[in-house]
Amino acid sequence: MQLDAYFDGVTERDWQTVDDTVDPVRFAVVGTGWWTRKGALPALAESDFCEPAVVVDRDADSRETAAGDHDAVALDPDAFVDGDATDRYDAVYVATPNNTHREYTNAAARLGKHVVCEKPMEVSSGRARDMVDTCEERGVTLMIAYRMQLAPVARRTRELLAAGFVGEVQSVHSHVSDRLLDVNPDPDQWKLQPEIAGGCAAIQIGVYPLNTTRFVLDADPVAVQATTGWTREAFEGVDEYAAFQLEFPDGVVALCSASHDAYVSSHLKITGMEGEITIEPAFVPWRDRELVLERHDTRTHVTFDQVDQMVEEFDYFADCVRSGRTPGPDGRNGLRDVEIVESIYEAAESGRRVSL
């Protein structure tokens, strides 16, 4: 029965080409923030094709604790850059503040190591481009950690759109918001410092609606208009919120918004000539997603058993490395987002449509 087949395949690893007889990809993890400790390191420990091997952080206590939890080697960042313990790892996961992504990615590339770098890729397109160039010169694989591209709900949506399930796509609405100061009340945190973060809501979380829309549509925007602003004092001078309209080819418009100071919420809704697909919540990794499919007045709700997106991401990366493929969210994919975010800031500042 077709519905059976659909249900069985819904969270399948459609990308998998290797099996668990492959040599695991041993990771050096750079940066031991909350996301690394609670997300990345447990995911590497649980993954089929990867393992945690080295932990790098400037804070000695933090790196020793994290390394101890995973039988890994602890390294100071200078020692890492100098090439210590390169025999212990094959790839590097960069999860440091945004303006240090280039430094650690390029160091890894020079050491001949493959890289998974957290999003946003860097604080400017010039720096991101340098990372792409360096990784290409050194022949290492670079993936940007867009876990949504490995989320079954996004992959099934992309397939449905490509197969014409909703007919020609007409418009997209997407939103993401969280309360940054609830997660970390420190007014001096780096996420509020544009020279370190490259901006605030647009570059830090606006990339979720931006990159996921590009992914599911399999298209890139050609122009953007935007509004950014702040209302709460802690966000003075940075984009507490950003709203941006992306014009895609063939008259498709995506209306996206991101806020670091609103109720935790996210959605992605794609409307076509014949139907509509809604994912909600869309980007929060720890809640089940509901996919709502509607066409010709028939409506289906599909609730996905949530996979661990970080495990999927690392295993996908290992599969690409071991099979010699380029990952979908590669350096150029991440660079394009940084270029678009720069145009979002330019459009908001000038009040003009910016062509991409």
Place this chain on the structure above:
Amino acid sequence: MQLDAYFDGVTERDWQTVDDTVDPVRFAVVGTGWWTRKGALPALAESDFCEPAVVVDRDADSRETAAGDHDAVALDPDAFVDGDATDRYDAVYVATPNNTHREYTNAAARLGKHVVCEKPMEVSSGRARDMVDTCEERGVTLMIAYRMQLAPVARRTRELLAAGFVGEVQSVHSHVSDRLLDVNPDPDQWKLQPEIAGGCAAIQIGVYPLNTTRFVLDADPVAVQATTGWTREAFEGVDEYAAFQLEFPDGVVALCSASHDAYVSSHLKITGMEGEITIEPAFVPWRDRELVLERHDTRTHVTFDQVDQMVEEFDYFADCVRSGRTPGPDGRNGLRDVEIVESIYEAAESGRRVSL
């Protein structure tokens, strides 16, 4: 129990001040298109405080048939403008092509009759302003037929927002789409002729997200950015679709879209600091609406027994007339929408943010 009280009051006529001992407001209906025949005339017949009395249309067969169905008097538009049968009616419902709204509204005002005029109010703000002025000079009540302002789902949402249910509002997403050529395949229909309609998607259906957002927020936008376009040949030169970002005071941004060539769909989602309210479908009158309330991780779905919005609208108008109140969606409310839509077209044309 509070929940009981909420359920009992959810579709209550919170605006009602008169009772059925009041003299009914007898209506002359101008224009006998589909909406008048299937919506307005049956609603007037069913309403508590109104009744259909006169039917005006240039087409003799059409006006005679509609009048016969409702024991009403049939009038040619010239006879109506000349003041025939003014003793038979107290108010006029104008449901003609957009660029004739001024003519019939002002004729009614000069005859001392109150007016309910369909939205959009007219094809330009100059003409709409003339209607406001004429009705004020003649001391008649003018209401623009924004039935969403009488829909319980919108009224309860406005109350919840005013009471701070979601905290400070941060952003709004709203969409409306239909397939104009499915409803009427005629490529020469007036809705595709900008000189008659004043534009296409933005002015004809973009007013749903626009006016409803203004209503639920109880605020007016201060700036707009927009994109309009067409992809299908029948829409050449007009806005088959429009996307617009409205900046409201206090950093609230509404991202709205409208298309006359997409799957029938609509939604309105308001995100605040503490929670979120979603109405979906939002603007289609013949389907039950679902109101989803979410705050602090608690989520409630409220499905409304759909009231007949046209009955509500006419009875509300009669209540205003009989009690001497100004309706919420008055001429100035409708004029503001026409001004904003003009700015949407200007912003789309210029690619620049337009201040309002």
